[in-house]
């Protein structure tokens with residue numbers, strides 16, 4: 164068995180880059196024993212070399228071009244983040260035929276197709292395990308372990324920040340603002356948390372995962388996105404009373420449509436055929452569902468394969484060492500030759516697949532949770548049920564609590580499966596009633612696994 168040393172340039176040595184240096188230096192012997200490979204860190208590129216302290220194997224540099232161009236650099240690891248500088252450096256490496264390992268979901272969800280094509284043109288590859296689910300080996304699984312399956316659905320908690328916030332709101336009874344402040348204090352949320360709490364980060368990851376799972380090109384803009392910043396403690400409590408937990412879920416589901424849309428207001432849009440239903444939104448998950456137990460910064464991704472059935476991938480979705488674990492496993496895959504081979508052969512990357520046919524969001528079918536603030540007077544519920552009935556929506560449960568002011572009473576309704584378009588129009592009519600104080604809260608409910616198994 165041959166032994167080889169591989170020259171690596173690290174672009175970025177922050178949270179994740181620091182973890183990669185740690186594993187490559189501290190676990191050098193273990194990696195060599197297991198694989199016959201040692202990684203020789205040739206350059207570490209940062210923005211400001213002066214601010215770094217600590218024990219690093221090579222002096223820091225700000226000259227990315229020289230580091231990438233160095234003939235001794237065989238693999239480039241991009242851990243800068245963002246789409247501009249990182250994109251330029253990745254292009255440079257690929258044009259030299261050097262493989263790139265990256266954790267950058269923003270860049271890949273925006274320009275993945277183009278960069279994958281560039282890699283292919285120069286007979287090299289991009290590895291990106293750490294871009295989705297941190298340390299959870301979901302990309303590798305979709306590229307290998309699950310390949311024999313037609314994937315019917317992928318349902319994931321893929322944003323640790325949102326999960327930390329919702330977990331605190333659920334377990335401690337905190338408001339969104341209290342939970343966000345605590346998440347920021349503990350380093351789970353950025354000073355500007357918009358990318359995370361808006362659901363966009365989860366959508367970027369879903370775009371990448373859905374592309375691999377369904378072998379179609381998915382863009383972030385294909386995904387319906389709702390964030391968690393409007394979730395109120397009262398909805399968490401009502402959900403709990405009904406036996407549910409609220410989670411931010413990223414969902415991609417294969418949808419086989421028959422003879423056209425059931426929504427008479429959009430008859431032309433939904434064609435028969437196979438569509439992807441793509442969405443990120445706060446969701447009521449039954450308390451017995453495995454996803455309900457996924458707390459704090461953990462991620463979990465349920466995958467439904469036609470042969471395997473339901474499988475769950477669970478682990479740390481972010482943080483220094485879990486993310487570095489995924490980056491180093493990519494380095495090994497590239498150096499061992501398995502990743503370049505898969506990249507060359509598989510037709511699952513966005514530059515090798517057709518664009519997804521996306522199910523229009525108004526054709527989504529789901530169960531719903533509605534919270535209405537109604538004037539405490541007779542007949543209101545009759546009006547509300549009538550409107551829902553007129554749109555073909557049938558009620559599953561109704562929950563009412565008394566309030567102090569005696570004026571407005573929260574009423575929670577759960578429905579049987581209904582279609583999004585009619586639900587939206589029913590809500591417009593309900594919100595216009597003089598007895599209702601808008602807006603009515605509308606969240607979706609999922610029933611794993613029965614809703615997603617088989618399709």
Ligand SMILES: NC(=O)c1ccc[n+]([C@@H]2O[C@H](COP(=O)([O-])OP(=O)(O)OC[C@H]3O[C@@H](n4cnc5c(N)ncnc54)[C@H](OP(=O)(O)O)[C@@H]3O)[C@@H](O)[C@H]2O)c1
Nearest residue numbers: 175176177178179209210211242243244248266267481482
């Ligand atoms: N943190 C996580 O838990 C996590 C999880 C999954 C994926 N990721 C992804 O991993 C990547 C890195 O994240 P991170 O948390 O490690 O970021 P970070 O801590 O902010 O580190 C970024 C590094 O990039 C360097 N850098 C920034 N701009 C640069 C430029 N123009 N030229 C050269 N170097 C530059 C910084 O240099 P200075 O040190 O001099 O500022 C720093 O070393 C991102 O794509 C992120 O989305 C992170």
